[in-house]
Amino acid sequence: MSETSPAEASPPLVDAGGPPEGDTPGLWESLKEAVHGTRRDLTRLPVRRAIFLLAVPMVLEMMMESVFAVVDVFFVGRLGADAVATVGLTESLLTIIYAAAMGLSIGATALVSRRIGEGDPERAARTAVQAIGLGMVLAVPVAVAGVVFARPLMALMGGSPWVLEHGVRYTQVMLGGMGSVLLLFLINAIFRGAGDAAISMRVLVLANAINIVLAPMLIFGVGPFPELGVMGAAVATTFGRSCGVVYQLYRLARGDGRLQVRREHLRLEPGTMLAMLRLSGAGTAQALVGTSSWVVLARIVATFGSAAVAGYTIAIRVVLFALLPSWGLSNAAATLVGQSLGARQPERGEHAVWTAGRINAVFLGALGLLFVAFAGQVVGIFTREPEVVAHAVHALRLMSASFVFYAFGMVLTQAFNGAGDTATPTVLNICCFWLLELPLAWALSGPLGMGPSGAFLSISVAFSVMALAAIVLFRRGHWKERRV
Numbered sequence: 001m002s003e004t005s006p007a008e009a010s011p012p013l014v015d016a017g018g019p020p021e022g023d024t025p026g027l028w029e030s031l032k033e034a035v036h037g038t039r040r041d042l043t044r045l046p047v048r049r050a051i052f053l054l055a056v057p058m059v060l061e062m063m064m065e066s067v068f069a070v071v072d073v074f075f076v077g078r079l080g081a082d083a084v085a086t087v088g089l090t091e092s093l094l095t096i097i098y099a100a101a102m103g104l105s106i107g108a109t110a111l112v113s114r115r116i117g118e119g120d121p122e123r124a125a126r127t128a129v130q131a132i133g134l135g136m137v138l139a140v141p142v143a144v145a146g147v148v149f150a151r152p153l154m155a156l157m158g159g160s161p162w163v164l165e166h167g168v169r170y171t172q173v174m175l176g177g178m179g180s181v182l183l184l185f186l187i188n189a190i191f192r193g194a195g196d197a198a199i200s201m202r203v204l205v206l207a208n209a210i211n212i213v214l215a216p217m218l219i220f221g222v223g224p225f226p227e228l229g230v231m232g233a234a235v236a237t238t239f240g241r242s243c244g245v246v247y248q249l250y251r252l253a254r255g256d257g258r259l260q261v262r263r264e265h266l267r268l269e270p271g272t273m274l275a276m277l278r279l280s281g282a283g284t285a286q287a288l289v290g291t292s293s294w295v296v297l298a299r300i301v302a303t304f305g306s307a308a309v310a311g312y313t314i315a316i317r318v319v320l321f322a323l324l325p326s327w328g329l330s331n332a333a334a335t336l337v338g339q340s341l342g343a344r345q346p347e348r349g350e351h352a353v354w355t356a357g358r359i360n361a362v363f364l365g366a367l368g369l370l371f372v373a374f375a376g377q378v379v380g381i382f383t384r385e386p387e388v389v390a391h392a393v394h395a396l397r398l399m400s401a402s403f404v405f406y407a408f409g410m411v412l413t414q415a416f417n418g419a420g421d422t423a424t425p426t427v428l429n430i431c432c433f434w435l436l437e438l439p440l441a442w443a444l445s446g447p448l449g450m451g452p453s454g455a456f457l458s459i460s461v462a463f464s465v466m467a468l469a470a471i472v473l474f475r476r477g478h479w480k481e482r483r484v
Contacts, residue, residue, distance in 0.1 A: 037198030086167030088313030103284025112193030117342020146175020177238030311391025334418030368403030409467030
């Protein structure tokens with residue numbers, strides 16, 4: 001098949017109603033353009049403006065992703081500590097699935113952003129199809145295994161008798177619906193890599209709106225809906241995410257963004273799939289190393305009872321609510337790195353990363369101070385059980401004290417990924433999480449007698465060390481030579 005020229009393959013990157021390139025619009029105009037979705041060539045805009053136009057919808061997208069977790073805990077918290085522990089232990093298992101989804105997403109973002117930077121939307125669209133195909137192949141066996149082995153997995157995680165009797169249905173629904181999680185992560189990464197971050201944002205707004213409406217109705221049996229208890233939260237979340245996937249596919253086929261998937265793109269391309277597998281395999285290993293540490297940490301905390309697990313779960317959800325918007329800013333930097341390298345402007349990509357890191361540090365630093373000062377009030381939104389509150393407050397203060405380090409670490413690791421250098425973050429994760437965090441958590445919580453606080457403290461130490469190491473490696477500049 002003959003190649004279609006970039007100009008014929010998709011609408012040109014032109015003004016979408018805003019001021020011409022080079023002008024400096026006001027904040028309100030910039031916000032409208034960012035949320036609506038810019039059509040500008042991000043490699044030609046001033047760096048700060050390009051970051052803003054990408055980061056605003058990405059931050060909103062990440063906030064919407066974190067809302068899934070917070071909504072579940074908010075409503076399930078009314079059912080008691082065992083119900084919250086069910087959600088927490090299940091989420092720890094799901095981190096393995098999230099690792100696969102994030103790994104595929106890393107490869108998709110790196111390849112799609114590089115093709116867009118090169119001015120080749122046709123190859124970007126074909127790359128998107130290969131990524132979606134890989135995601136669908138992975139989703140089916142994962143869902144089947146999750147339903148079949150839900151109970152033994154929860155037992156392995158240290159679930160209480162109540163969790164194994166009543167909470168396992170929540171786990172089965174969540175694991176059985178993992179196809180929606182994989183595709184939601186993956187297709188949104190494709191949109192982000194293309195620079196269509198506003199579409200990713202709208203996808204999660206839709207999915208969350210459905211979840212927020214359905215969750216209390218299915219948990220408590222409001223009106224004609226059955227009272228499903230903790231399982232109702234899983235049904236609402238899975239249904240909301242599935243609706244989001246349907247909308248994603250519609251937007252890809254509609255073709256009013258930077259990518260349009262047409263019939264001729266729906267074929268397997270071994271070369272592209274191998275490149276995707278190479279990047280995604282390393283990305284999955286990277287994410288698996290990081291997320292598996294959460295599973296082990298949850299298991300360490302579980303030895304201290306359901307109240308400790310519930311407190312840990314609430315604190316983690318609050319921290320994720322803070323960090324996921326920062327991941328949005330980090331993803332903006334990753335997209336700009338990939339597109340800048342594709343456009344042969346590596347210095348522009350480096351400038352974007354340091355700019356995003358400084359912005360992230362100011363935001364997270366201020367938020368960390370607020371969490372330290374008002375941890376009790378924040379935790380009180382989710383539970384009133386004194387023992388759970390005590391664990392959650394202590395965990396939140398310990399983890400948020402190092403938010404400034406988290407800020408740079410998040411941006412820099414995503415920048416490596418955006419450049420296609422997935423090996424460096426993988427090595428950092430192995431050293432900081434497996435070789436430092438987990439042994440430290442065990443030693444502090446057990447032999448040194450700190451209890452659950454030892455596990456909480458190890459998280460801050462690991463993320464801080466990773467940030468410092470990432471700064472040193474990024475400055476060396478080897479990522480600029482990466483080819484994908």
